[in-house]
Amino acid sequence: NDRSSTKMKSLVQYCLDLRYRRPTKGVIARRAVEIGRREGMDVEVNAAEALAESCGNDIRQVLNSLQMWSCKKRRNVGGGGNGGGKKSMTYRDVKDRMGEINKDEVLRVSMFDACRSIVEGSRGLNGADAKAVTASLYRRTDAYFVDYMMMGLMVHQNYLKVGMGQYNRAKADGDEDDELEALDRIHQATHAMSDFGVCEENLRGGDQNWSLLPLCSVLAVKVGHHAGGAQGGILPGYPEFAGWLGKNSTRNKKVRLLQELRRHMNYKVSADASELCMNYLPIMRQQFQRLLFHRDGARVDEAIELMDEYGLDRDDIFENFDEFLFHSKELETKKFGDLDGKSKAAFTRAYNSTAHKAQALVAEQGAEKTGRRKGNNGNGGGGEMGGAELDVVDDDGAAAEDSDDEETEEDLEALKKKFLKKGRGKAKATGKAKAAPKKRAKKK
Secondary structure, three states: OOOOOOOHHEEEEEEEEOOOOOHHHHHHHHHHHHHHOOOOEEEEHHHHHHHHHHOOOHHHHHHHHHHHHHHHHHHHHHHHHOOOOOOOEEHHHHHHHHHHOOHEEEHHHHHHHHHHHHHHHOOOOOOOOOOHHHHHHHHHHHHHHOOOOOOOHHHHHHHHHHHHHHHHHHHHOHHHHHHHHHHHHHHHHHHHHHHHHHHHHHHHOOOOOOHHHHHHHHHHHHHHHHOOOOOOOOOOOOOOOOHHHHHHHHHHHHHHHHHHHHHOOOOOOOHHHHHHHHHHHHHHHHHHHHOOOOOOOOOOOOOOOHHHHHHOOHHHHHHHHHHOOOOOOOOOOHHHHOOHHHHHHHHHHHHOOOOOOHHHHHHHHHOOOOOOOOHHHHHHHOOOOOOOOOOOOOOOHHHHHHHHHHHHHHHHHHHHHHHHHHHHHHHHHHHHHHHHHHHHHHHH
């Protein structure tokens, strides 16, 4: 979305940067004049340029306009005959019919330009009449419908920049009255943004009240009006893309991981997800950090014993726990993923050498992490989970194994019958070959 964004720097060097732009009106005008000449029309160059500009440099729209112009001229000239003369397109004619052939201006506005026009408010209307003010209001409400699914998030991402820019200028000038006025406008813009959120929740919620969509557009324009002030504001730089999408994705990921930890620990800890995150995980993290980052070396056996007690597996410690860090300069926290390779390898060997209670969640997780199958001699036939002390029976897995065994036995039986048939055929052929010389001997 933003080529100059810092997030794109690591990706640009691996991509082929192809930039496209619309052809200029001069290029389109020359081609339109040539097409008109071949179709029997006399098109002026300045008329073709005005036509291309009114269509937003859209070649398809220019060709459609030329076709409609040609058809209308053909009907007017000669009373509907064969044409009665050469058709023409002059600059004056194009200006007179501009409302019929031009393309809607809103369709040529990108989502970022529409967001800028909304959050900057009524900019450039100092001393304008009521008609110009009304036209500006309609233009900003129409800009909301360029992409009404994303425009609310775009306004939410950028409106504070307009208000804070005015506040910083007033603070630099040392004018306290302007500072208070800027803060009051930001306060009003925030209230309008909150009203927009309530309205959009009713629009997209269970009721699906889409009749509130025009009200959402007006509330979005109201946010920009308060943020920019009576004279309008200035959005510094390029409008930022909505950051809520990335934040919401991160939140959903953390909620999913927290639910997995809660399911792993539910037979030992009776707490909901929020209580587990606030009360249990910080203390457990301290315990595992004390064991794995011990100054005399990682105390692997004690860490694994504590994991088995709470039903945690290796991924919970080395991956999921690091997702719930509170980043603060005062807290010197170490990530379990940053554990040195020697200690991590020793932990992995010790963890894979024994069975664990966390493996009872294989049916829920969908795959066996240790890769140990039924009949492994390493643990004395401890079942599919690999541990003799596990009291979990996977009925679905056992039924699937039984069906696989039955199919295998059926295949073996079919293969045996096939070989027996071949063997009988060979025996019959050998017997006939031996009996043939005897018959010939009797004839002699």
